[in-house]
Amino acid sequence: MDKTQLSAVLQLLKKYNLKGTEEILRKEANISDNLNVDSLNRDADVNSILKGYKSDGDPEAYEAAYTDLKKFVEYSLDIYKHELGAILFPVLVHMYLELVYNDHADKGIELMRKFGPEQDYYYQDDLRKLAMIVKKEHMNGNELAETFKSNQFVIRISRDTLSLLKRHLDEKKSSVLFNIIQDHLYFDTYEGVARNKSQIDATAGSLGGEISRYNKTKVYYGIPKGPDPITIAAPTEEDDGDGGGGDPDNPDKPKKKKAKKDPMFSKKTKSDPNAPPPDRIPAPEWKDNDKAEKFKACKEASKRVTLGPDCMPSCCCYTLLNANYTVCCAEITEDSSMLAVGFNDSILKVWTLVPQKLKAMKTAEQLEEVNIEAEDVLVRMMDERSGETSRTLCGHNGPVYSVSFSPDRTLLLSCSEDSTIRLWSLQIWTCLVVYKGHMFPIWDVKFSPLGYYFASASFDRTARLWATDHYQPLRLFAGHFSDVDCIQFHPNANYVATGSSDRRVCLWDCATGNRARIMTGHKSPIHSLAFSNDGRYLASGGADCKVLLWDLAHGHLVAEMTGHEKTIHCLAFSRCGNVLASGGLDCTLKIWDFSKLLEESNAEELNVSHNPDVKSGDSYLLRNFATKNSPLINLHFTRRNLLIAVALFDGGST
């Protein structure tokens, strides 16, 4: 036992106030207080010593051990080769970190130079970041090094492959290798045939390995039965039914669920076994206004065009001019009447996309004159003369990275680099609340489809669930190894999905705060998420220029759609659920045939195959439209299935 370890133990004893033991140990080990303090100062964190990379291993042994392992992988049988190959990267990384930690950085660099370039392409980014660390001190506080240090790298491996590996390790008795595999790798075993290279590649690439062991919990991905569309069609009836059948003490009536839900769809899912109980998440009160809104939505939806390969969507593109490098985000209301844009210079702008102007509420004195008994009180309270086509909201203190409208279009949320979320009123056009909680810039914020709740994603590696009337978050979703870049509510509002720079997509349960799914397969940070209308599938896109489609029932990767050339920033499912649109920095809009994809994936029996084949999406690409030097930042399908795109004209790059 060396001194640092002893001092760590001493500190631990001190921490738990075990004075007696501490003194005895001190006496036995002949350690004076001074020395203790010294060594403690050098390595402040106890954990970093206990779980760190302290190793007596001969620095020369590492390369030999790695070469040996590589040889073993190469000479093993083809069916096991690729699964075994998956351990090479984590082993190399840990070897490097261990060497750097023990002041043999030159050896580590040599090792990396030799074997780094032959790692899979999706690990090269990590290796580049790792290359920054050439000193022990650098590891402290480095996101990547800490992730590797404090988390076991998960490798999915078949039982046969694992036993093969174990046998090899026993034979070789290489302590370096054995320790690394013992300490830093976790083998997630399964029964069955080992996977091939493409199967591994499809789900590999995330920071922390390929995780699927969380994906056993049941996810209520269905949409609970909403109000009957027939009663909705006659709003007065609905009103009566609500008053008669509803219990005033219980605000969470089933009928109040899913105000925004598509009535055409609800017919199909009347008895969806996968839907959560309606009162799983307390829902806000169902107001008259919401009913009228729902009625309008139903009427609109009946005029909807069903899209498909034979009926392609029309796309109206709103281009923001003079917006070079100043616009960060854009969002369109559910009924496509307003567009909100967040700017680099801390302001927000709201445009109206319909002939109705943006009106402000009357002043307090004028409001007293309004007859509150009147049917159209909501109209009367607005000042007719105040109509404008665009309005500016000022208040943030840094670039506005995301905006989100409430379902009733009276509220707007925005999040910014200044670590705050602001709630704005779209009736009096001022800021109502500032939510402070995140410590670092906030990348994304989204209103729940029910309203009332919202979720945020931040640089501080957490996502949080909030309610508009609470100034503190209700849930804190921690577990990502890197920034949480984007967040999206499940259509049934029971879950949120997050995409992160650790290249994982997670699904979190709002009711419990637990992680319900972890899905790996992206090779770069994720910037966009979209749920399918039936709630079962999740599409994600990011800097790796791929759109990945996940089945939430099992957490499987269903398809991988490639074609974009730059970061994908927006995804949208059509209202009919047949078509998926994606757009990004490469100035193109791509339309994918989602219904065909579903048909083909449903044809295969998902449950039988343990590792379903990932479909390549190229055959599902229906159309590709280019814009004129205008990166797309938002996509939205109107209730009638007209596609609206928001683009930034980049005049500088012509």
Place this chain on the structure above:
Amino acid sequence: MSKINECDLYGTNFSTESMKVIAESIGIGYLGDDAAKELAEDISFRVKHIIQDAAKFMNHAKRSKLLQTDIDSALKVKNIEPQYGFQSAEPLPFRFASGGGRELHFIEEKEVDLNDLLHNINPKAPLETTLRSHWLCIDGVQPTIPENPPPVAKVIQKLESVDPVKKKPLKETAGKPTTGKQKLKNIETVQIKQLATHELSVEQQVYYKEITEACVGSDEARRAEALQSLASDPGLHEMLPRMCTFIIEGVRVNVVQNNLALLIYLMRMVKALLDNQSLYLEKYLHELIPSVTTCIVSKQLCMRPELDNHWALRDFASRLMAQICKNFNTSTNNIQTRVTRMFTNALQQEKVALSSLYGALQGLSELGAEVIRIFILPRVKSIGQRIETNYLEGNLVSNMEKIASSNIKSLLIKVLAPVLKSIRSPPDNLEEYKQEFGYMGVSLHSAVVKARTQPTPATTGFTNNPITCSSTISRTVSTPSGIIQQQTSSGSRTIVMNTTPRAQMAQSNQKFVFVTQRPQTPMSSSHQIQQNAPAGQNTVVKFVSNTNQQPKLASQQKLVVVNSNQGNVQGQIAGSPGNTVLISKQNFVQQQQSPILDDLSQLV
């Protein structure tokens, strides 16, 4: 640290020298090697970290360019005070300097005049962000409107002109329904070349009809609209062959009929097409240049030459020609050289009509000062003589000739005065002028003297940059006059244009020949096989097949159109004598081939 490889990720650090320079700049006189090394390593690590974080801010602002504000935000996240005052209008504010064996990058700090700052209290406000909507696609088809990118990019249009088969797969991704059947299979290396027919949709046919009617119709407002459409519409490339045919056929007919108005309208169409940014016009130049040339140098362009202002048409067409030369001249197609030679040849003819002479002079003068100096100036005397005779024997010559003479005279004075002013030194001797320029001497002298007294010379007429001109001239001198060779053998005629050294030919891409004959030719089953230059990526043997379906615009498609992207052109046609009509349209100096150039043919 020893020698660091720039491309190496590991241990890419600032040099210790940089550290020492920076230390010096903030007043630390001596920085030890160890300290510098330690600092360099630490600072490199921190800077890399900051850049890594700054990239996150860039990504979330949906940009692909890192800005100073991103660095500031990254610093803020690390709880470091941002570096204020580094906002820069330029993308890279660094200047480079070297000297004394040291290389240095520095930021230029300009002195700011406080007075300027105080007086400009209101700096220019940034433009407000505005919203504009357009249809990106309608029912899955992208409309060709200026807001959308051209359906086929210029690069692809160019490629298409070289190899039409390549067009098919590209078309599929361009927002049109996939049919799949058009995919041609590559069987070994032999491809059967299909004739690339440009089928026009009904809408396009209507558009074509409307546009052409409007362009030559009597309604000036409609014409302006139509020309505007031609000049700005991005989706015209499919109709371009038709448009060009319309223009050349129009010129052909109207020159014979001396319909000045229509010729002007047609030239305006050419102008509109030239102005359209999204069109790849190069492959139609061989058709357009002869037509434009006709409008410059034709002997007669109107019914009443003594009354109508056909001079304006010649001026306008000359400007068009200059624009063509400016836009499309490359070192391989030598358009400007060839145009210059053509006009110069006309000048040298003794019996050329005065109107043609005027056109040739105008055409040359639009090509720039250098061209004027070399090609017009030496001939001023002889031209002067000719004009003089007209004036002297005033009774004998027609009124028309008189007008022509005075026009030529004023043209010469207008274009020569600025040139003479710049090449001659101030004491202008009248006698010298008389001696050198003969009849024109007196007028030129007074014009030059007048020009000297005016502070700003009028040089607006020169569209070309003198530097390009001089390079052209030197080429003109160096290349032998046999740029166009015509070999007539018993059965076949080969037109080899623009002969360039063999080595250059080997470099360029393959050259393809597409031949379709008129249906009456007995060659329908005969094939011509052409082997390609060895440097091509794959040797492609081409069967140039004939289709009996006569396309609507037969005159358009019977031609040999050869174009490689280097502009290196070789056309070769074999056929039985008499039956094959050979027109290499690029060979626009071959006037005897086309009847419209009757007037011009006299010039050669």
